[in-house]
Amino acid sequence: MTTLEFKNVTKKYRVRGAGEMLALDKVSFTLTSGQTIALVGQSGSGKSTIAKILTQLERVSSGDVLLDGTPIPTWGRPLRRxxxxxxxxxxxxxASLNPAHTIRHHIERPLRLDKVVPxxxxxxxxxxxxxxxxxxPEQTIDRRPHELSGGQRQRVAIARALASRPKLLIADEPVSMLDVSIRLEVLNLxxxxxxxxxxGVLYITHDLATARHFSDEIMVLHHGKVVEHGKADEVILTPKHDYTLALRNASPDPEKHFAAPTTPGATS
Amino acid sequence: MTFPNPVAVAAPAAPPVHTRKRTTLSRLGQTFAMFRNGKSLAGLAILGFFVLIAIFGDWIAPYGPLDKDFQALRQAPSWVHWLGTTHMGEDVLSQLIYGTRGVLVVGFTAGVIATIIAVAIGVTAGYVTGWRSESLSALTNVFLVIPGLPLIIIIASQYENPSLLLISSVLAITGWAWGGRVLRAQTMSLRNRDFIQAARANGEPLYRIIAVEMLPNLTAIIASSFVGTVIAAVLGLTTLAFIGVIPITNLNWGTILFWAQQNGAFPDFWWWYVPAGLCIALLGMALSLINFGIDEYVNPRLRSAGERARAMRKKGFVLSDSVTAVRPRAAAKNPSDPGATDASTKH
Structure with a gap:
């Protein structure tokens, strides 16, 4: 059982000539293995900043990120672990696969780096x-990313993310760049x-419909603040914040407008 | 937590084709893909011709470069002396053949040295941030505005008999800056790409990120900056030899021009100076062609522009027209204003 905890995390970016920009304002949440939290919010609300802090591509300005109760390391071998x-x-x-390297390289690297297998x-x-x-495998392993379709590439990216046998996975809008027809496939996968x-999955998305299906909890982020956090159905059915309401009203509701659902997968 | 739609899970695998075995040869082919186009191949062919001459010059040349035949001074081309003779009775063709080696050796040595400097400074300046990046960029800019030729003249004239390596080094030091700038810009753009971020998030060490993840994406730019520096070095060397800074014992095409100039060959004794000039032009053209080929590989838009223009013309459009140009067919449907549409589409 792995638990990741955000405690009052604040992230400020220094903007040249404009002082500081508050990207995250005292964000707190807990993610445990087996659980899915959907992180919903408009562009610039701080979703990707959370992802960057979790992967340690960015550091927090204040607050704590705890993995099983201990602060996450910032350098060296502990960071790699x-x-x-x-x-x-x-x-x-x-963009996330190196055009110069084969699929083999992409999946091999984490395996070799973390010495997952001999x-x-x-x-x-x-x-x-x-x-x-x-x-x-026979057909993809020696190809380069440009020889694969978007969906196939995203599968490679997923395989790469899973190679080190992680406990937690951050999926930053994993299907928003994919063709509509294969989104469900990738999400199901x-x-x-x-x-x-x-x-444990942190599913970052714009799409309330998939957020509701895919996750146990939904967390709504607005201008760097968590404005709403609760069980997926609760957040969708009884939104408390204006932004959540606006989001819900913006997404089409098949039950409301159509006599029957158009695809079996669109409702549940 | 699962979707009630298991049908969509069955992923359509690509149709079974034979597994492609990756051999050393096909890997090499991938690496040199940037040279696989008409322009690059033509350039490489011409360059290869000169390289062969440089290597086998001793066997090809009919006479020694400094063999003097006082019975045949300033002779026009004949079957005995294909490109005529100098004022000392030396065979111009032999001098040209022997001179090729000096030109190519200096050109390529300077190119290699300059490329190493450009990659080291350019990629570092692009990857680091803040004052480090700015100071390396400032250094590049300083070398960019240093007037190369006067500097080389000053340095070369300090030495009695500067070696080829010294000349190459000086040419390299004054010639790396442009490549360094381009590499810095490209590295800065690569640094924030997702695949570099992904490699960082995977915990790749810095040296691997630069050497393994970034450099392969920079090969075309490195190659093109190498070729550019070789052109500059060849022109620099011949210029130096022509103005007499490099001692005459270092035989190259510039030296031939120097002697021709010194002995009043212009304009009557054309066989003395035209071939050397042509060789310089031809080598420069070959290297430029290679560079154009690499450019087209990097930026496919350059390649397709001509084809697209031709295709458009077939359809009755002219590329330079505004994008809202009216088709000729539409003009027929709209007889109220035929003059205006005709004028905009027919050229």
């Missing part, structure tokens, strides 16, 4: 990971892998 437990799937699969089993493990995200490995 921390990074092994928290991995991220980036938003844009066209060197002579790396190839086998790459095959296993690719199979797990439903890519044909994520959900399935999550229950397999008992992952």
């Amino acid at each position: 921390y990074r092994q437990t928290v991995r991220m799937v980036f938003q844009d699969p066209f 060197p002579d089993q790396v190839e086998e493990e790459v095959f296993r990971l690719l199979t797990r995200v439903r890519l044909s 994520l959900a399935e892998l999550q229950s397999e490995a008992n992952l």
Whole structure:
């Protein structure tokens, strides 16, 4: 059981000539393995800042981030060990894979860095990971990212994130750049892998509909503040904050406008 | 926590094709893909020709470069002396062939040294931030505005007999800055890309991020800056030899021009100076062609612009027209104002 805790985290960016910009304002939440929290908010609300702090690409200005009760390390080997437990799937699969390297390289690197398996089993493990995200290993392993479609690339990114066997996964809008027709597939894959490995998932999104289906809790972020946090259905059905209400009203409700749901997956 | 739609989970795998085996050869092919286009290949062919001459010059040249035949002074091209002779009766063709080596050796040595400096300083300046980046950038700018030729003249004239390596180094030190600037800009843009962030989040050490994740994405720019520096070095060397800064014992195309100038070859004894000038131009053209080819590989828009223009013309458009130009067919439908549409579409 792994628990990640944000305690009164504040992040300020220094902006040249404009003083400071408050990106996160005393954000607190707890994420445990097996649980999914959806992080909803408009652009610039601080969603990605949370992801960057979790992956330690950014440091907090004040407050604590605790992994199982201990502050997360900021450098050296402890940081690498921390990074092994928290991995991220980036938003844009066209940008998050290095165009100069093969798929093999992308999945092999975390395996070798974190010494997940002995060197002579790396190839086998790459095959296993690719199979797990439903890519044909023989066909994809020696290709470069530009030879794959968006959905296939995102699967590679997911395989890379899972390679180090993390406990927590940050999915930063993992399907927003994908074709609508394959979004559900990728989300289902994520959900399935999550229950397999008992992952804690922080699902960052704009999309309330998938947030409701995909997660246990929804946290609404507005101008760096958590304005609403609760069970997924509660937040959607009885929104307390104006922004949540606006978000809900902005997304189409198939039950309201259509006689029957258009796809079996759109409602539950 | 699961979706009630298991049908969509079945991922459509790509149709089974034969597994592609990655051999050393195909890897090399990937690395040199930037040279695989008409312009680059033409440039490489010309360059290869000069390289062969430089290597096998001793066997190809019909005479020694300084062999004097006092029976044949300032002779026009003939079957005995294909490119005529100098005022001392030396064979111009032989001098040209022997001179190729000096030009290429200096050009490529300077290119290699300059590229190493440019990569080291440019990539570092692009990856680090704050005052470090700014100071390295300032250093680059200083070298960018240093007038190269006068500096080389001053340094070269300090030495009685400057070696090829010294000349190359001086040419490199005055010539790396442009490549360094371009590399800095490209590294700055790469640094914030997601795949670099992903590598950082994976815990990759800094040296691997720069050497393994970034450098392969910079090869085309490094290659093009290398070729650019070689051109500059070749021109610099021949200029130095022509104005007589480099001692005459260092035989190259510039030296031939120097002797021709000193002995009043212009304009009557054309066989003495035209071939050397042509060789310089040809080598410069070859290197430029390679560079254009790399540019097109990096920026495919350059390649397709011509084809797109041709395709547009077939459809009756002119590329330089405004994008809202009216099709000829629409003009027929709209007879009220035929003059205006005709004028904008037919050229």
